Amino acid sequence: MRRAALILVGLLMGLTLAVMSEGRLAHLRALAPGLVPGWLTGAEDQSSLWRGQMRGLQPTLLPVPADLTWRFDQIDGPGARWSVTLSGPGLSGQGTLGLPLARDRADLRAARLEILVGDWPALIDGWPLGGLVMAQSLSADLTLPGRAVQSVDAALDWSGARLAGVDIGHAEAVLTSDAGTWRAPFALTGDVIRATGTLSGRFGDPLAQLDLRIDPVGEVPEAWQRALDQTAVPTDEGWQISRDIDLAAGWPLF
Structure with missing residues (x-):
């Protein structure tokens, strides 16, 4: 004894x-x-609960490695909040992360991300994108230690949008979630094409469903028309795309 x-x-x-x-x-x-805590797996040895860093994170949907840093901010009820930042090639973001004493969940609040998509690999094989994507009013709830997302909401804006070197205008989307599912209706307007649609899925399932309508507004490049004729269903004036996308398959996704 x-x-x-x-x-x-x-x-x-x-x-x-x-x-x-x-x-x-x-x-x-x-x-x-x-x-x-399990959620600190991979953090550098010199990190502490008060401040620290993880390098080379690459979760699903992120085609580039990123570094996560955190710094204690304040006591928040039966837990605490940290200021967090995320940085990588063409990527920067910040927000606050809350953890209860039970350490079984986390919540991200008042977050924002900025993505220079031209610095990322092509989302569509052989068709590089350009412009600035901003995610604002970003919030998410996760379970720990598995870091499984339970809910996520954000307003997204794509300015100076370019496809294969051609200006295609401006796009907006609203990401919402409910009862284990998520959806992001979006719209793009420009001088070449107009596009509207929805991307949706279920948390924990890498398959997402894309429903997309593309209509010509100006002169659509011939290479685009050929590609759309091969991959989409022609309509009276444009094209319709309905397909599943494996978000865990790596980039390019198309």
Whole structure:
């Protein structure tokens, strides 16, 4: 009994030293690996619960590696909030992340992302995109430690949109979720084409459903017409595309 008490005291002293040194993960991993939250797997050893960094994250839908940093912000009810940033090639973002004491879930609030899509691989094989995509009022709820998304909402805006070097105008979308599903109605207006449609899916399922209507507004390049005639269903004045997309398949998605 006395030996067990001494061991316990030694462990508590070690944890106290770790906390005094800002709880760096290197110390926690050595002294009490069971206390390291699963969501911190992959964080650098010099990181702590108060601030730190993960490098080379590449979740589904992100075609480039990104670095995540966090910094303690404030106590928030039965938990706390951190300021978080995400950065990578053509990518920057920030928001606040909330974690309850139970550490079984997390919520992202007041977040925004900026994406220079020209710095990313082509979404459509052989058809590079250009312009700035902004996601604002971004919020999400996740379960931990698996980081499974339960809900997500955002307003998206694509300015200076370009396809294969041709200006195609401006696009907007609204991403919403409900009862385990998500959907993003979108519209693009420009001098060459007009496009409207919806991308939708279910959390945990990599397959998404695309319904897209494309109508010519100006002179559509011949290469575009040939590609659309081969991959879409011609309508009276334009083209209709309805297909499943595997979001986990990697880029290009088309």
